[in-house]
Amino acid sequence: MPSPHLPVQPEAPRSPDPSAGDFITPELRLPAKASELQRAREYADQAAASFGFSEPERFQFAFAVNEAVTNAIRHGTADQAGTIGLRIAAHGDRLTVDVCDCGPFVDRAADEDEPMPDHGRGFDLMAKLMDEREVRAHPEGTTVRLGKRRRGMSDRAEGDGG
């Protein structure tokens, strides 16, 4: 099975504007192994740093990417080369990451009736840390898209109590 084609942005396609700080990272094809998670986190952190996120935001972005990649490794399907795909794009005030694998989406959310579940928190944590979380099923497999918005100076000022 060929590698899944990473989807274009959900909005009308537009080229990155380097003068505005836009960029798209080279696709990372990652062996679907737990030992490769550090590479995924470093890839995410480098992009987050280039985007200008604060240190906590960089951690949160890398955390969310780690969760999505972990899910793809645990529950997804690698391609013929045994890899899954990641790509990060910066457009305006938003940094997005697409994590792709070749299998159908498997919902492993925690049991809502279980007060202390041992598993299933990852998906919920992605939603809490990111401004966008979208799962796309397509013929080639599944893409999880996560996006985090850069807070403006006014947002940060409000958060700091002015």
Add this chain to the structure above:
Amino acid sequence: MSPFSFICEDSSDDVAVIVADGYIDFDASPALKQNIVRQIDTGSRHLVIDLSAAVFIDSTAIGVLVGALKRVQQSSGSLAVVCTNENIRYIFEIAGLADMIPLHRSRDDALSALARAA
């Protein structure tokens, strides 16, 4: 070099301290669970998981800690976590675990809390 490591220390007859170093993720979680289970099976009712040297933790590791809490509670034991990393503490908070799994700023604080609970 492995991005994570665990060291187990016996603090007293039924209190064990597990020191976790590095990136405690899906790759590390099985080893964390193994260390926890071994300590419980050899008689430790109270556990301190020291995350002072951890730089990252994910939901699989959090799941292991929740599982450990449930196991020690079955024998009227308790669990405490040492964590000074503000990013990791935030993850515990948004995961809704800050009340369930107490986070302490030092090992001494964690051990004192377990002694009060015993």
